[in-house]
Amino acid sequence: DGGITQSPKYLFRKEGQNVTLSCEQNLNHDAMYWYRQDPGQGLRLIYYSQIVNDFQKGDIAEGYSVSREKKESFPLTVTSAQKNPTAFYLCATGDRGIYGYTFGSGTRLTVV
Amino acid sequence: KNEVEQSPQNLTAQEGEFITINCSYSVGISALHWLQQHPGGGIVSLFMLSSGKKKHGRLIATINIQEKHSSLHITASHPRDSAVYICAANTGNQFYFGTGTSLTVIP
Numbered sequence: 001d002g003g004i005t006q007s008p009k010y011l012f013r014k015e016g017q018n019v020t021l022s023c024e025q026n027l028n029h030d031a032m033y034w035y036r037q038d039p040g041q042g043l044r045l046i047y048y049s050q051i052v053n054d055f056q057k058g059d060i061a062e063g064y065s066v067s068r069e070k071k072e073s074f075p076l077t078v079t080s081a082q083k084n085p086t087a088f089y090l091c092a093t094g095d096r097g098i099y100g101y102t103f104g105s106g107t108r109l110t111v112v
Numbered sequence: 113k114n115e116v117e118q119s120p121q122n123l124t125a126q127e128g129e130f131i132t133i134n135c136s137y138s139v140g141i142s143a144l145h146w147l148q149q150h151p152g153g154g155i156v157s158l159f160m161l162s163s164g165k166k167k168h169g170r171l172i173a174t175i176n177i178q179e180k181h182s183s184l185h186i187t188a189s190h191p192r193d194s195a196v197y198i199c200a201a202n203t204g205n206q207f208y209f210g211t212g213t214s215l216t217v218i219p
Contacts, residue, residue, distance in 0.1 A: 092155075103147070106155075
């Protein structure tokens with residue numbers, strides 16, 4: 001089945017540690033996105049990539065980093081510079097026109 | 113002010129009731145999306161609208177481009193419809209998301 005795989009579903013890390021969230025897709029979509037969701041707030045864009053080896057900052061990129069070495073993969077690293085990393089993280093993909101927009105199942109990150 | 117506003121924030125209904133969730137947006141759009149998020153967190157795309165009305169099973173989505181308003185209707189609601197419903201405005205360059213409407217359908 002075509003889709004997006006986000007792993008792990010739940011992740012716990014100690015404060016000050018970097019952590020990488022995985023997002024893999026087999027939809028052959030060019031564009032991939034990372035969103036953060038906090039209680040009572042809409043999804044906010046962290047980073048997006050329209051093509052391999054290229055990515056752009058979203059509205060809340062500070063404290064995060066990404067790479068896009070393969071079309072299928074868009075991992076997100078939450079660095080120790082992110083002041084409030086505990087949140088729900090969603091990966092999404094889209095075709096060139098954004099119309100084919102698919103969401104992953106998310107990763108809930110808790111930093112203790 | 114948010115670019116996308118949804119109402120109500122929370123909604124509780126009895127099984128079988130007709131449900132309406134409203135979405136107003138202030139940006140120019142190429143499409144308006146309705147999304148469903150279940151308690152586990154994963155999001156499913158329900159509709160993408162650029163005009164008129166779409167129907168899928170018991171779900172109906174409408175949009176009025178002039179008034180910048182969209183509605184999601186659920187007919188004959190069922191407990192399995194309980195979820196958060198999110199409206200998202202697609203400007204062609206990016207999405208703006210509403211904060212969601214939490215729906216609980218009681219048997």
